[in-house]
Amino acid sequence: MLTYDPDDTLAHRLDPRSKLGVQIGFAATALAHTGSRALLILSVIAALILLAARVSVLRALYAYRFALVFLGLAPLLAGLTLGSPWFDLGDAETSARASYRVLLILLVSAAYVRSTPIRASRAAIQRTIPGKPGQLLGVGVSLIFRFLPVLQADIRTIRDAMAARLGDERGVVDRASTIGLLGLTRAFDRADRLALAMQARCFAWNPTLPHLSFSRLDYPVLALAVVLVLSALL
Template identity: 50%
Template sequence: MLSYDPGDSVGHRLDPRTKLVAQSCVVVAAFAHTTPRGLAALTVVVAAALAACRLSPPDALAEFRAVLPFLLVGPALESLRLSAPWVVPADAVPPLLASYRTVLLLALAAAYVRTTPVRDSEAAVAWLVPGRPGRFLAVGVSLVFRFLPVLQADVRRVRSAMQARLGTERPVRDRVRIVGVAGLRRALGRADSLALALRARCLSWNPTPPPLRLRRADYVALAASATLLLWGLLPTAESLASSLPAPL
């Protein structure tokens, strides 16, 4: 389940603000370097991040397995043609690279969720965006991190109950309808209970956040993130330089 898993890895000890900055720098670099060589370099970066969090790539992508088929269907459809030649493999390369880039970013997001407590993420967002807007965003992040695993568990229970009642013998359309309706009903019920709990606890706009403190490992990670950001901005700088008129 995609949720926080307590541990003592380097990723667990990093400040959540450091991890958010590092993720942003990786995103910039991923969209700036879309060639196979650039994505290979980013693969090394993401693999190092997963190793620092003691998280294997299969475990990182396990919760996104429902998304992975769509990332493969896109390149396959792009290579198809309605006339001869019916298949053009070269046309599938750009969307395939884009799909692989998405896989890298999903793995990095999974590493963040697995190593960061929800309250720390909430405090980091509120620190990055001060005032009530930041508090509003922090509450949204907190609710997503807390609510999504509960909804996933509800859907799994619905599927298990359906299978126990020989639901697998039904047509696919009926199975999708049963799981979808039951999952939506439970989600609405959870939302009503959550709203009541928030009112009962007098949700505050100025809560006491957990202490956030940068350590030596954070400064090393921030320096590496800055290097990655400069590498990501390099193509843009080169493009601007080439567009400037030549000196007389």
């Protein structure tokens, strides 16, 4: 599983906003180009980004193994044809190039995940998106971070209780609706208590945020983001 890893690499010292910019720029240009030269340049950039965040490529690939199944499946599906020649290499190659650029996009986002704590991303969201939508998005994301382990424990408890009562031998719909109903009622009980607690603590549209600032390092990275976005139009 990919998560934030405290470290002192170049990527860790950058402002989250410039890193988000680079990711979006990289994705935009990778989605626009599948030529051999473009793929080579994108590979080099991706490798540099991974190096800057000291991401282990093997760990990142393992974290994205489910996506890799689909990426590996695509060229096979594209190549298979009904009737002669049964497997069309040209189609498979086009699809393989397309899959490869997606792999690069995934690896670049692994660098962001490893080098950025959630609270910094939250501050970046709240400062970049103006007004109430930004506030709700920022607070909502930190609530998800807070409640994810709690709800995972709830779901585990429900499944254990079901298994103890041989609930795992029942029909699929029965099991799905039991987990869904119990998970949702527990979650909404928590949400209602949370809402009461937030109101008691004066939940406001204008809270105080952690300090974020661009350093000298951030300007070249921002420039790279702009170049990447513009290169999508080439």
